[in-house]
Amino acid sequence: MGRLFGTDGVRGRANDGLTAELALDLSVAAAHVLGETGELGRNPVALVGRDPRASGEFLEAAVVAGLASAGVDVVRLGVVPTPGVAWLVGHRGADLGVMLSASHNPMPDNGIKFFARGGAKLDDRLEDAIEARMGEAWQRPIGADVGRITEDLEPVEEYIAHLVTSLGADGEDAISLAGLTIVVDGANGAAYRTAPGSLEVQGATVIPIHCSPDGLNINDNCGSTHLGDLQAAVLEHSADLGIAVDGDADRCLCVDAAGNVVDGDQILAVLALAMKDAGTLAHDTVVATVMSNLGFLNAMRDAGITVKQAKVGDRYVLEEMKAGGYVLGGEQSGHVIQSRYATTGDGVLTALHLAARMATTGKSLAELAGVVQRLPQVLINVADVDKSRAASDPAVTAAVSRVTAELGDTGRVLLRPSGTEDLVRVMVEAATEQRAREIGDQLAAVVRGALAK
Known part of the structure; x- marks a missing residue:
């Protein structure tokens, strides 16, 4: 049996x-x-939250029962974003947190994420310790020593107040978003109230779409993995x-006024430049991953910002941030960590700060994001x-070496085993999409043949 924990929980x-x-x-x-x-x-005290998936109801009951039976007092938070659980664990001084969610995965999937005291995701050592204790x-x-279960099903306002405070000294003095019209796609998920509410409270005109979860429609042709409806609504x-x-x-992607997608690399670049201008970008360094586009790396180099690259997964980004004392990191997929305000990626926090940059500069999102030529x-x-065997098979490694030499400084190649699914991801960047596709198809064929089960 393989390791139970993947890139982001179980x-x-x-x-x-x-x-x-x-x-x-x-x-x-x-x-x-x-x-x-x-x-x-x-x-010990645990906070337990979930996204709206139907399966989260019975899984929450099982998690709560397990914790209480082991002598943990449990507070059920109901439907709340993952970063909200993480923040509340630290803010309320809880000993651990649990979030039931499969993030961007389809509705039939679900997951269990744990947070340690302070709201941090678990490192490999703690995950291995939990696996080792299973079945022991x-x-x-018994009696008075069993855990007690209570409910606090309205933590959203408390969390929104925290998010807004990140834009200024306090909620009332925070940067106004008045004059901005923003379409919010809540993915019919955990932030269906938090995302529109946070932007509205700062004066933005908000048009919500896919903010009506029914337990079955989460991520169903909506949210950050399906941007078509968002693009159409922005134009409409x-x-x-x-x-x-x-x-x-825990992630956020954007669309500019012309309907063009703004990805995590571009968002991270906008926020890095804003923090550098404000003098708050520690060591003038941002943490990204090995998947970040070469255009992002070039833009940061030209702006005098150092980029540290971590393994894919926001917890690995956070580990690199902690090790170097950095305050900003993120992934191309839209996970952005601002460690002054959050212990994990927070899509709503990211959206607020991106909109604030637009408000304070008077620039469009297209202009701000254009610093990255992807x-x-x-x-x-x-x-x-x-x-x-992706990193060790001779045929695969030889093919990667050959293509890397061909591309030189004009592109790059990355092969990465998925941390959450049974597949290998082949990523290619090149001067043209046709060239990238040709090389990608060649490498995919080698992987498929050499690593066939």
Whole structure:
């Protein structure tokens, strides 16, 4: 059996690979590992949130039961974004947090993400410790020592107030977004109230779409992975920009007034330049990943900003940020971490600061994002292969070396096993999309043949 934890928690098809039994066992093990950091003389405290998926209802019940049975007091938060759970864990001094969500994955999937005290995602060491504790015999608390379960199903206003405060000394003095018309695609997910509400409270005119979750429609042709409706709505309403979060709102992608997509690299560049201008970009450095477009790297170099590249996954970005004392990092997919205000990627926080940059400069999103001249990039997912051999197979490594030499400074190649799915991702950047596609197809064929199961 492989490692249970993936790039972002434990994820799988709900009630199939990810069962109530597994959720209960995981939560008991997590209680034993993470609850040990709690204060003596009281039960550890856990905050549990979820996105609107129907399966989140029974998985939440299993997680809550497991935690309480292990002597943890549980506060159910209901539907709230992942970064909201992370922030609330730190803000309220809880000992751990749990978020039930499969992020941008389709509705039948779900996932379990844990946060340690302070609201940080778990490192590999803690995840391995939780896996090691699963199935172990343990002494069950009885009587008054069992955990108690309470509800706080209205944490959204508290979270919105925190987000708005990040734009200024306090909510009332924060940067006004009046005059901006913004279309918000909530992905029928966890931020269906938070995303439009945060922008509205600062004066923006907000047009919400896909902000009516029913438990089944999360990420269904909407949100940050399906931008067509957002593009159409921005043009229909002559909006200044559109923002789209994913199902748990830890990422954000945007659309400019002409309907053009603004990706995570461009968003990260806009925020990095804003912070450099303000003198708040620590060490004039931003953390990105190996997937960042070469155009982003060039733009940052020209602006005198150093780029540190981490493995794909916002927790690896955060680890690099912590190690170097950096305050801004992110991924092309739209995860952006501003560590002054958040311990994880926060799509709504990102949208607020992007809109604030537009408001303070008077520039359009297209003008701001234009600092990044993206190279055409092709990403091909090769399924049904042995992804564990992607970095060691001689035929694959030889093909990558050959293409890398051919491209030189005009592009690059990256092969990466997916952390959440059973496939290998082939990424190619080149001077033209046709050239990138040709090389991508060649490499995908080599991967498919050499790594066939």
